[in-house]
Amino acid sequence: MCAAFTLSISRTISNYAYGTRQASFERFSMKSRQVSFYVQLHEVSQLMVAVQDHVIPRYEALPHFLGLTVIKCDVRTRAEVIVTSFWDDGLDGSEQEASNFISEIHELTGAKPSRKAFDTLYAQVRDSAGIFQLWPVLPM
Numbered sequence: 755m756c757a758a759f760t761l762s763i764s765r766t767i768s769n770y771a772y773g774t775r776q777a778s779f780e781r782f783s784m785k786s787r788q789v790s791f792y793v794q795l796h797e798v799s800q801l802m803v804a805v806q807d808h809v810i811p812r813y814e815a816l817p818h819f820l821g822l823t824v825i826k827c828d829v830r831t832r833a834e835v836i837v838t839s840f841w842d843d844g845l846d847g848s849e850q851e852a853s854n855f856i857s858e859i860h861e862l863t864g865a866k867p868s869r870k871a872f873d874t875l876y877a878q879v880r881d882s883a884g885i886f887q888l889w890p891v892l893p894m
Contacts, residue, residue, distance in 0.1 A: 784820065784874040785841045787852055791859055791867035792832045801835065804858055812851050818843045845871055 793801060805824060813819045820840040826833045837855075841848060856867050880886050 785845050786838050786872040786874045787845055788836060788838045788870045789867045790836045791865040792834050793863045793865055795831060795833050797863050798833050801862060804862055809855050813839060816847050
C-alpha cells in the first residue's frame with residue numbers, strides 16, 4: 755500500500771492564477787529536491803519522528819523553503835520512501851541541510867539514499883477552502 759504525507763507548507767507564495775484553472779505565464783521558478791531510499795517497515799515511524807523533529811525545523815529556517823512531502827510505498831518487508839522538498843529560488847542554501855538529512859537517514863536506518871534535483875514545471879494544490887492554488891508551467 756502506498757501512502758502520502760504532507761508534512762509542512764511553511765509559507766504561502768504568491769499565486770499567479772488564484773481562483774482560476776488557467777495558468778498565467780509570468781516567470782516563476784520552483785525547484786524540487788528528491789531523496790529516495792528503502793527502509794524496513796518498522797523503521798518508518800522512527801524516521802518520521804526524525805523528519806518532524808529535526809529536518810522540518812531546519813528547512814523552515816531556510817529562506818526559500820516552500821514545503822515538503824514524504825510518500826511511501828510498502829514493498830514486501832520494506833518501504834520505499836521518497837521525500838520531496840520544494841524551494842522558490844534555487845537550491846543554493848539547502849545543500850548542507852540536504853546532506854545532513856541524508857546522513858541522518860543513513861545513521862537511523864543504514865539506507866543509502868539517492869538524491870536528485872528538479873525544476874518544478876507545474877504544481878497544484880487545493881486549499882482547505884476548496885480553492886485551487888496554481889503555480890504555472892514556465893514558458894518554453
